Amino acid sequence: MGLKEKINEANQEAVNRIINSKVVWVDVKPAIEVIPGMEKNLILHAGPPITFKRMCRPQKNAMLGAAMYEGLVTSEEEMDELCASGKIRLEPCHDHSTVGSMCGVTSASINVLVVKNETYGNFSYCTVYESYERDRLLVGSISDAVFENLRWLNSNVAEGLRAGLKEFGGAMDIKNIIARALAMGDELHSRNFAATALFGLEFMPFLLRSSVDNQIKQDIADFLQRTEQFFLHHVMAAGKAMTDAAKNIEYSTIVTAIARNGVGVGIKVSALGEQWFTGPAGEIMGLFFGTEGPEDAQGDLGDSAIAETAGLGGMAHAASPSLALIKTGNANDAIAITEEMRKICFSQNPNFGIPIQNGAGAPVGIDIRKVMDTGITPIIDTGIAHKQGGIIGVGNARAPKEAFKKALEAFGEMVKSS
Amino acid sequence: MGLKEKINEANQEAVNRIINSKVVWVDVKPAIEVIPGMEKNLILHAGPPITFKRMCRPQKNAMLGAAMYEGLVTSEEEMDELCASGKIRLEPCHDHSTVGSMCGVTSASINVLVVKNETYGNFSYCTVYESYERDRLLVGSISDAVFENLRWLNSNVAEGLRAGLKEFGGAMDIKNIIARALAMGDELHSRNFAATALFGLEFMPFLLRSSVDNQIKQDIADFLQRTEQFFLHHVMAAGKAMTDAAKNIEYSTIVTAIARNGVGVGIKVSALGEQWFTGPAGEIMGLFFGTEGPEDAQGDLGDSAIAETAGLGGMAHAASPSLALIKTGNANDAIAITEEMRKICFSQNPNFGIPIQNGAGAPVGIDIRKVMDTGITPIIDTGIAHKQGGIIGVGNARAPKEAFKKALEAFGEMVKSS
Numbered sequence: 001m002g003l004k005e006k007i008n009e010a011n012q013e014a015v016n017r018i019i020n021s022k023v024v025w026v027d028v029k030p031a032i033e034v035i036p037g038m039e040k041n042l043i044l045h046a047g048p049p050i051t052f053k054r055m056c057r058p059q060k061n062a063m064l065g066a067a068m069y070e071g072l073v074t075s076e077e078e079m080d081e082l083c084a085s086g087k088i089r090l091e092p093c094h095d096h097s098t099v100g101s102m103c104g105v106t107s108a109s110i111n112v113l114v115v116k117n118e119t120y121g122n123f124s125y126c127t128v129y130e131s132y133e134r135d136r137l138l139v140g141s142i143s144d145a146v147f148e149n150l151r152w153l154n155s156n157v158a159e160g161l162r163a164g165l166k167e168f169g170g171a172m173d174i175k176n177i178i179a180r181a182l183a184m185g186d187e188l189h190s191r192n193f194a195a196t197a198l199f200g201l202e203f204m205p206f207l208l209r210s211s212v213d214n215q216i217k218q219d220i221a222d223f224l225q226r227t228e229q230f231f232l233h234h235v236m237a238a239g240k241a242m243t244d245a246a247k248n249i250e251y252s253t254i255v256t257a258i259a260r261n262g263v264g265v266g267i268k269v270s271a272l273g274e275q276w277f278t279g280p281a282g283e284i285m286g287l288f289f290g291t292e293g294p295e296d297a298q299g300d301l302g303d304s305a306i307a308e309t310a311g312l313g314g315m316a317h318a319a320s321p322s323l324a325l326i327k328t329g330n331a332n333d334a335i336a337i338t339e340e341m342r343k344i345c346f347s348q349n350p351n352f353g354i355p356i357q358n359g360a361g362a363p364v365g366i367d368i369r370k371v372m373d374t375g376i377t378p379i380i381d382t383g384i385a386h387k388q389g390g391i392i393g394v395g396n397a398r399a400p401k402e403a404f405k406k407a408l409e410a411f412g413e414m415v416k417s418s
Numbered sequence: 419m420g421l422k423e424k425i426n427e428a429n430q431e432a433v434n435r436i437i438n439s440k441v442v443w444v445d446v447k448p449a450i451e452v453i454p455g456m457e458k459n460l461i462l463h464a465g466p467p468i469t470f471k472r473m474c475r476p477q478k479n480a481m482l483g484a485a486m487y488e489g490l491v492t493s494e495e496e497m498d499e500l501c502a503s504g505k506i507r508l509e510p511c512h513d514h515s516t517v518g519s520m521c522g523v524t525s526a527s528i529n530v531l532v533v534k535n536e537t538y539g540n541f542s543y544c545t546v547y548e549s550y551e552r553d554r555l556l557v558g559s560i561s562d563a564v565f566e567n568l569r570w571l572n573s574n575v576a577e578g579l580r581a582g583l584k585e586f587g588g589a590m591d592i593k594n595i596i597a598r599a600l601a602m603g604d605e606l607h608s609r610n611f612a613a614t615a616l617f618g619l620e621f622m623p624f625l626l627r628s629s630v631d632n633q634i635k636q637d638i639a640d641f642l643q644r645t646e647q648f649f650l651h652h653v654m655a656a657g658k659a660m661t662d663a664a665k666n667i668e669y670s671t672i673v674t675a676i677a678r679n680g681v682g683v684g685i686k687v688s689a690l691g692e693q694w695f696t697g698p699a700g701e702i703m704g705l706f707f708g709t710e711g712p713e714d715a716q717g718d719l720g721d722s723a724i725a726e727t728a729g730l731g732g733m734a735h736a737a738s739p740s741l742a743l744i745k746t747g748n749a750n751d752a753i754a755i756t757e758e759m760r761k762i763c764f765s766q767n768p769n770f771g772i773p774i775q776n777g778a779g780a781p782v783g784i785d786i787r788k789v790m791d792t793g794i795t796p797i798i799d800t801g802i803a804h805k806q807g808g809i810i811g812v813g814n815a816r817a818p819k820e821a822f823k824k825a826l827e828a829f830g831e832m833v834k835s836s
Contacts, residue, residue: 183740184602184612185773194602197615204622205639208632221623321773322601331776355603355739356774358749 003251003415007369010251014270015347015365017246018310020119023238024171027114028128028161030154031106034114035096035125041082043067044093046104046303047261048276052083052090056262058140058298058389062103063090065142069150070107092266094257095274098125099240099303101233102138102385103262110150111158115174115237117245124240128153128161132227140389152219160220164207172202174238175351177231178312182362183355187320187334188235189304189313190381190394195231200224236303239310246365248273253411254346255366258305258378258399262298262385267403269368269411277407279400284384286327286395298385300397305380311349311364314379314396315341318354319362323381327395337379337396338363344370344378368411371404421669421833425787428669432688433765433783435667436728438537439660442589443652445532446546446579448572449524452532453514453543459490459500462511464522464721465679466694470501470508474680476558476716476807480521481508483560487568488525510684512675513692516543517658517721519651520556520803521680528568529576533592533655535663542658546571546579550645558807570637578638582625590620592656593769595649596730600780601773605738605752606653607722607731608799608812613649618642654721657728664783666691671829672764673784676723676796676817680716680803685821687786687829695825697818702802704745704813716803718815723798729767729782732797732814733759736772737780741799745813755797755814756781762788762796786829789822 001009032038043066045059052063060076063083067073072088082088093100100106105127112125127138131149135141165172177198184194200221207217224230243256252270259266266276281299288297307313317324318338321331335356341363342348348361366378377398384393419427450456461484463477470481478494481501485491490506500506511518518524523545530543545556549567553559583590595616602612618639625635642648661674670688677684684694699717706715725731735742736756739749753774760766763781771777784796795816802811 180611184604186602193598194612194615197612197619200619200622201615201643204618205636205643208636208639214626218623218626221626225619225623325773325777329776331774355743356749358747359743 006251007253010249010271011254011346011365011367014246014249014252014254017120018242018364019349019351021242021245022118023174023241024116024118025113025165025174025234026116026171027165028111028158029114030109031112031125032108034112035098037096038108040070040108041072041087042089042091042108044096044098044100044104044106045090045261046093046100046102046301047259048264048266048278049092050261050263052080054263056298057387058301058385059103059262061140061142061389062105062137065137065146066105066107068142069147070109092259093303094259097123097240097244099236099306100127100138101236101304102302102383103140104303105138109154111154113233113237115241117241120245122241122244124237124244126233126237126240128157129227129230129233134390139385139391156216156219157223160207160212160216163210163212164203164220167206167209168203174234177202178235178238179351179353182316182319182352185320185322187313187316187323187381189232189307190383191320191323192231192235193228195235196224196228199231232304235312236306239306239312242310243306246270253368255309255368258309258380259303260300260305262301265300265400265403267399267407269407271414272407272410275410277403277410279402282397282400284382284395284397286384286393288384288393290392292386292392296386296392298387300380300382301385302382304382305399308378308380309366311352311362313381315345315364316352316354316362317381318357340376341379343374344376368404368407372408377401377404424669425671428667428689429672429764429783429785432664432667432670432672435538435664436660436782437767437769439663440536441592441656441659442534442536443531443583443592444534444589445583446529446576447532448527449530449543450526452530453516455514456526458488458526459505460507460509461485462514462516462518462522462524463508463679464511464518464520464719465677466682466684466696467510468679468681470498472681474716475805476719476803477521477680479558479560479807480523480555483555483564484523484525486560487565488527510677511721512677515541515658515662517654517724518545518556519654519722520720520801521558522721523556527572529572531651531655533659535659538663540659540662542655542662544651544655544658546575547645547648547651552808557803557809574634574637575641578625578630578634581628581630582621582638585624585627586621592652595620596653596656597769597771600734600737600770603738603740605731605734605741605799607650607725608801609738609741610649610653611646613653614642614646617649650722653730654724657724657730660728661724664688671786673727673786676727676798677721678718678723680719683718683818683821685817685825687825689832690825690828693828695821695828697820700815700818702800702813702815704802704811706802706811708810710804710810714804714810716805718798718800719803720800722800723817726796726798727784729770729780731799733763733782734770734772734780735799736775758794759797761792762794786822786826790826795819795822
């Protein structure tokens with residue numbers, strides 16, 4: 001078998017694993033109890049590895065806020081010292097079976113969604129969606145209100161989600177909700193409105209059967225009503241569980257992670273295991289909610305590009321003409337983006353049909369060869385963080401070509417030496 | 419001012435009234451307490467006037483079932499007699515500010531949604547959505563299970579809806595939910611999945627705050643989870659409240675009702691008040707859920723064409739590529755239908771934007787002149803009833819040209835004699 005056939009076979013196996021993964025939400029637990037390698041003095045962040053000193057301001061704030069919330073430090077000076085001395089460690093979420101939205105802040109006591117890949121046995125984690133407010137720890141905001149909300153998430157919300165899920169039977173199929181939401185205008189990254197509403201429909205009957213306090217039931221109902229993007233973190237954990245199953249396939253050139261820390265963007269590739277290949281963070285083109293503009297925007301940030309890696313978000317953009325309309329004023333851009341993404345993906349996912357494309361599956365399996373051949377880089381639907389923290393808009397970013405170039409070079413070296 | 423200008427001005431006024439109507443859901447009450455002219459021995463039906471003898475089998479069954487449920491009769495023979503003697507009266511829903519789905523059965527004790535047009539002060543009514551089951555009274559099924567379900571609707575469901583709505587503040591904006599659902603793949607006639615889910619999101623926090631039994635809260639949560647079309651009856655009542663406001667405008671050729679009784683289809687026209695103009699019931703082309711086919715299908719049935727009359731359903735079909743895909747296998751039919759409907763509508767509704775058409779408003783205000791000029795009749799998205807009762811499919815029907823022809827002739831006569 002020639003090299004090309006070996007690669008195609010390996011890539012087919014990688015996308016099959018992504019497509020065949022049955023991913024179910026199975027628990028809500030403090031990070032320290034479930035995330036592999038989690039420790040009290042470890043804080044996880046979005047994107048490829050980066051030191052505290054080199055982090056962008058929002059991510060620095062997020063790490064500092066988490067360390068304060070965990071009682072590890074009381075000031076940025078102290079944080080600087082403890083990070084430099086290694087007494088506080090910062091590591092990528094991605095290297096701990098975890099994904100984190102925007103700054104990706106995940107610390108020991110924070111509750112995370114636990115998602116199981118029933119087909120391949122692996123688990124993944126993502127914090128419970130934090131808030132509908134502009135100011136959240138995950139976009140680098142530190143305030144009493146932010147901490148109070150985190151405590152409420154860790155108590156009432158976590159308890160309610162846990163109790164309802166238990167009544168539900170302990171395992172909720174996430175891909176079923178994703179598939180239905182794709183027929184309802186979501187692309188499952190920047191728009192999860194239908195998915196959140198469907199989650200509410202499915203979840204509430206069981207929450208109501210549970211024995212938690214009525215106040216907690218009300219809190220969950222209120223939170224879902226206000227928080228249109230609530231289901232994003234379920235999607236992210238599901239995406240991580242699906243793409244982790246496609247890792248470490250010899251000869252596969254399929255991307256298994258795209259992650260951004262605001263300074264750089266890192267990707268992983270199946271055959272290249274846990275190695276990061278990086279390039280500079282891209283600028284985000286899109287809509288600013290208020291008076292801010294591009295000059296206020298932090299570079300592309302967050303692990304939520306796991307959506308695109310798993311064949312949603314930008315890949316499935318055609319499902320969401322509304323989102324394109326908001327971002328560019330042209331609904332047809334939604335279809336154009338998905339069509340462009342088909343050129344760099346190895347296959348399409350029959351589970352994730354796009355109605356306006358006659359039910360054709362969304363493209364899945366970004367192939368680094370195709371990215372380099374075509375010069376087309378993946379489009380990532382994403383939120384826009386303010387340089388000083390807070391969320392100020394929504395738009396499209398491109399993953400940087402440098403990362404794919406480095407990965408393809410490393411792949412070439414590996415093949416030569418094998 | 420010439421006749422043409424008079425008509426255009428009148429039509430502009432009629433569509434303005436439809437567009438400007440703010441319609442809110444304000445109560446759930448037994449029909450006898452709220453519907454104008456309702457009496458114990460009166461049963462309302464879908465479509466233009468028809469006698470019991472001439473009704474199609476499903477509608478006959480529905481009337482009989484309602485009379486049994488109300489304790490008026492125990493057999494069809496008795497029903498025949500009492501209808502012939504006038505001791506039981508059957509009248510169109512439409513002539514009592516009401517609309518009824520499929521057979522349209524509405525009797526004294528059955529609870530109805532009360533919708534208020536806050537802009538113009540009129541009220542409208544539609545029964546609470548009956549069930550997700552194939553067998554329902556409203557499609558002509560009579561059984562113990564159907565009656566038991568009606569009693570449950572009249573007790574637990576009505577009480578829960580009433581209590582939650584009261585906590586909500588006593589008035590829920592229906593057009594807000596419609597507008598959001600149009601961006602989520604609903605056309606609000608044959609597909610109300612997003613609207614139902616959004617209703618659940620908005621309603622549950624208030625139901626939970628109410629003091630009704632936990633069992634009732636669970637019942638409502640369960641009912642919404644199972645019943646994807648639940649919100650259709652809110653849409654129908656809203657459509658009736660909007661189009662009733664456009665009635666009786668001198669010189670207006672805008673259609674204010676399209677209603678079907680399975681035998682005939684009747685329309686009303688603004689300038690022609692409460693007169694019915696009828697034609698034969700059309701065949702429905704579409705998808706059969708099971709083993710049945712066109713030979714089993716009852717002719718076009720129900721007042722739900724109020725959706726099209728108010729600028730939703732077939733008019734807004736472009737919002738729902740999924741529905742077209744189910745019916746014909748071609749998602750683009752959704753757009754083609756809306757484009758065709760633009761040719762017979764006077765205007766478009768800026769409140770009801772269609773994302774894939776760059777937010778262009780759905781066509782609104784079917785103009786009988788345009789129907790006769792173009793030969794294009796309104797497309798109605800509709801359910802398909804079995805000739806013996808039960809719901810067996812979903813498809814497209816056309817309102818018959820005869821009705822529009824008669825209406826235009828009557829309009830001509832009226833103009834001549836004025």
